[in-house]
Amino acid sequence: MDFEINPPSESSRPLLEVRNLHMRFPIKRGMFRRTVGFVKAVNDVSFSIRLGETLSLVGESGCGKTTTGRCIVRVYSPSAGSIQYQADEGESVDLAQLDSRALRPYRRQIRMIFQDPFSSLNPRLPILQIVGESLKVHGIASGSELEDRVALLLERVGLRPEYIRRYPHAFSGGERQRIGIARALALNPKLIVADEAVSALDVSVQAQILNLMQDLQEEFNLTYLFIAHDLSVVEHISHRVAVMYVGKIVELASTDALFSKPLHPYTEALLSAVPKPDPRLRNSGARIRLEGEVADPSNPPSGCYFHPRCPYAQDRCRHEEPAAREIRHDHWVACHFAEELELRGFEAIGSSPRMGQAR
Amino acid sequence: MTGQPIQSPDDAQFEPSAAERRVVVANQWQLIWWKFRKHRLAMLAGLVTLFLYAVALLAEFFAPYSSGTYSAAHTHMPPPQIHLFQHADAGPRFYPHVKGFKVQVDPDSYKRTYVVDETVAYPIGLFVRGEEYELWGLFTLDLHLIGAAEYGDPVYLLGTDRLGRDVLSRTIYGTRVSMSVGLVGVGLSLLLGVILGGISGYYGGLIDNLIQRAIEILRSLPTIPLWMGLSAAIPLTWPPVRVYFAITVLLSLIGWTALAREVRGRFLSLKTEDFVIAARLDGVRELQIILRHMAPSMTSHIIASVTLAIPGMILAETALSFLGIGLRPPVVSWGVLLQEAQNVRSIATAPWLLFPGIAVVTAVLAMNFLGDGLRDAADPYQA
């Protein structure tokens, strides 16, 4: 099967525009819980998500990708910055400024899928209540109409409609994730923030869920913000990818450009560390070993946050923080030497015979 | 590719069996019950606890005599041996009875001792007619579970105290007060604990800080001297019922702190649970989140902690009354009864007066085991 989806062109209007987003968590110490510092989980992040695309946020644990996602769905109130959302009638609202009452209509349009298929479903409620909660709260359906709608949603995500009476403990991890997707779909959303939605799943189940998400995207013209750490999954599902490091986006480009021609040394190191599912490609390219540890987001280094670990760091990197620049068309990077460095991309694995098909 | 069916993960082969079909639609209380049922000791303890509360409710029926019935002729009488058979000419026949006692007075010390009188046999029976009583102020009955088959026979199965009152009957009446002090006291603690703990956990910040410090201060006070001081302040002129409530309030004043901490801890951990965040993103209002999503996750845990808190209350009441600063006669509680067995002399001459102590141990152990079982079953979703 070959599904041709047209990657949304850059000219399509952004559905969401994040500008200079900051999220700081206070560090409290002592008897009187005095604030002694801040963890800058998200530190001046700007990007936009285009209608109908899948934008992935990748990075290692603690890089702020999950916090960014949670700011957008407003689990957190951002410390600073704006999140401009294009509502239906062409008007634009800043989600960062809204209080919980004003947010309610937008909660219908921006939904979230959680990482943990176990903790994200209330074990004490039957599936009907879990998936139908939002329909009921927003006064869209109730009673037998609610049951019908939930049954339809379950069917749409590949579960049997008669499952509505069951409780979450009756389902496997993959099925629970389908339930989480059904819950997110219930209100005909436009944007879905999928926070590590397939990370906890086994590879065969992961494939089922990824396929489902792609099908739903086409059917309902969904826009995804896909937060993940697994680069091969990201490569598979995204149109564009943003790489985060210690609360900042260091590189943002179309998936092809980023994987084949990365411009930031951190992206290069990340790509080189991904194990390739083919023993013949073992040691096919020398791996870039990163020295040291990820910087502490409450006390980041001076200049470029990556400089203590960067194999190409120069004096300038220690003092001057690099700004994000559009080096190539639609390819943004925050590195002083992006033009000079010759970085290596994901090795062309496509040259190896396709696996798993020989009999 | 709109409408194209997605590969469905369910196949006929994966249809659950009948037993599984029951499990998949089971709500939390069913799961808790199934898990609890496996805990044999807790099940037994639960039955014992149920029995004790039944005794408390129907004390008049279970007890052969009323709590005040006395017989000056039978003071400090020891428990008699129960004979199930009588030896007649035609062989033994089933005839449950106790032998009578004769009093012998030592001519030197005037000490009274009871000697078994083999010639007299008082039959005993179940569901016998005896003293009249009013059950819950509604019915007038004279049926007793156990006692002398013929009304008026001096049958005291666990002996008598210094006024000739039946120890068994008084212990049974004591169950009513002692067990209910635990329940009422814990009820008050629960109210305080859930409200203050809930506020503390939900709002956090300054209020949380204040409540937590208050709890720490309350918990750092030495309880026995505090209770002694406070109960000494209860006027002697108060009627017994008011003293009873004053004591339960006193006990719960300390007891709520543990529950408040439990509730606060659960609140804090639930607040960041993914499914609570999901409910918030669904647009559910705060009150609904608390009632529909957070409270049900806590109730089973709270029930378990409450069960574990009751024995503490029972022990505290017993201790206070034993020390003479809790409930006072004519109220009958296990602690009040044990007061009788306070000195060495009475223990040496009438050890059966310690029987209420056995009742205390039984009740406390049973409720502890029950609480343990409930706590293990409280979260049936964890493997």
Place this chain on the structure above:
Amino acid sequence: MPDDNDTLLDVRDLKTHFFTDEGVVKAVDGVNLSLKRGQTLCVVGESGCGKSVTARSILRIVPAPGRIVSGEISFRGRHGDRIDLARMNPRGRDIRNIRGREISMIFQEPMSSLSPVHTIGSQLMEAILLHLPVSKGEARKRAVSLLDLVGIPRASEQLDAYSFELSGGMRQRAMIAIALACEPQLLIADEPTTALDVTTQANILDLIRELQEDSGMSVLFITHDLSVVAEIADEVVVMYLGRDVESGDVDTIFHNPKHPYTRALLQSIPRYDSLAGERLYSLKGTVPHPFSRPAGCPFHPRCDDVIAGQCNTNDPQRYSISAGHSVRCLLYAAEENRSVVDTPA
């Protein structure tokens, strides 16, 4: 049974069952694997396939109510003697002398296997002093060199660090140092990189490979991640529902897989050369509940190549495809000259 001196560990038809109140969970139900000296054997499978229980069975640390019900775990000791670990008393002195000394294990979550109240150094020295006849001073020196070996910077300082003071990658390194304290012949690594970030994972995999090259120890690597298998394995055993469904060398498994399950797994991995919008191959269904194991081949309800009337009744044996490559699938039973790998009936 090959009893050449090269084979360090030979597991035959291992069955480890869990006797729960609800019934018997056959977590491991007939697993065969064989590991040569100096090689890395990867046991790969999805959650619930019994790969961790297999590893724990070898060290006899299966938690109650699980126990080995049959099978043989033949291990060649330091002096060339063959011992059957499956026959040992799990709490006896014999197995304790094996654990840590001959066979060490590292776990997915180093935080839960390192004590938070003892320093890294004291845990490391304890492991050394327990099995080796050295003085405290020598043990300390050895501890420093071990931390150095596993790439912990400023080793002599970190000796006094507590596990919670280290990052995830450093903790896993410390865990490896403890496991290597007595130069074991076999290291069992149970998903050691699953909780780690990709760059840290790459470093740990490199470390294990280097240590193996230097010491010549064998590694039994348990993982669910096929990319990690491709990176590190010499031999591979694919498990499904407590069975080894296919085993062979890593190149064979990735480039000439025979079992439909192995093929499905490989095709489910998102790949770099996929076309835009292309769907991944996805297995139908889910892993059945352990109490309702399908009859016949446990994989048949999800298998695309199922032979009706056969796969749902006949339990497949291990059929040899070529030297060292065997597969438990009836598709290969009919072919000529196919010999059954000796599996006890």
